[in-house]
């Protein structure tokens with residue numbers, strides 16, 4: 024990642040306090056806006072340049088998009104934007120406290136047209152509830168799309184919770200958010216449709232991540248063959264799951280890394296759990312190089328590894 028890009032990147036997985044302290048991130052108190060799936064960052068850069076008195080946070084899952092957008096922000100010398108590589112649905116709920124956002128933008132999300140993919144669509148019941156929690160009263164959610172039926176579905180979903188006053192869907196006769204996808208669809212003769220929702224009555228939302236690092240001591244001597252037996256350890260429960268997929272031993276044999284996979288209501292993470300011999304016995308903790316968000320499934324995986332070691336040692 025180029026150096027000029029790095030100054031825009033934030034790594035909320037490492038934060039010890041969640042939701043985040045955005046005043047500390049930006050070094051000031053200013054209205055805060057979020058864009059989810061910013062693509063090549065055209066909108067984010069333009070909005071930040073137009074509103075130097077606002078702060079903007081962008082979430083993307085594509086590393087290439089982060090790099091391209093970081094370069095764009097650097098070229099324009101913008102100081103009021105930060106970018107993170109996190110699923111925007113999870114980030115919106117876990118990184119912002121109630122009523123802390125003035126605007127949330129989504130431009131041309133994939134509509135996932137096939138019925139069997141419908142649950143991948145961004146604007147679902149949980150997302151709408153999250154929006155209604157993190158937006159301030161009067162705060163606005165804006166979505167632009169080229170797909171009529173999707174615009175109506177989004178408007179219906181936003182209406183359903185009773186928290187928003189919904190405007191649209193409305194066809195934009197002139198320029199929309201100015202993104203790569205807007206240009207692409209307009210070139211193909213497609214229309215740009217906007218849905219706006221203004222928050223009237225806030226909702227409550229249940230957050231699941233915390234800053235504290237889980238760890239556990241094992242009150243027994245841990246043998247190598249017992250460590251091997253951890254591969255395949257897994258638990259599945261209604262809201263989540265974890266599995267230990269692989270073990271990697273350090274050359275001295277006194278520590279190992281367990282490659283783990285977890286899911287919390289569909290939010291998936293990959294990380295390593297370290298099992299190491301210290302001065303006061305064996306300890307099980309998250310490895311510092313691949314820190315995941317500390318969700319219920321992640322915490323349960325650390326506890327389960329410690330329990331399994333204790334039982335079989």
Ligand SMILES: C[S@@+](CC[C@H](N)C(=O)[O-])C[C@H]1O[C@@H](n2cnc3c(N)ncnc32)[C@H](O)[C@@H]1O
Pocket residue numbers: 059060061062063082083084085088109110111112129130131132133202203204205
């Ligand atoms: C169709 S593109 C639109 C990009 C941009 N908004 C534009 O209008 O040109 C959708 C973008 O959303 C990103 N994306 C998809 N799901 C996401 C999620 N859950 N969180 C953050 N970004 C996401 C994709 O990586 C992709 O860059």
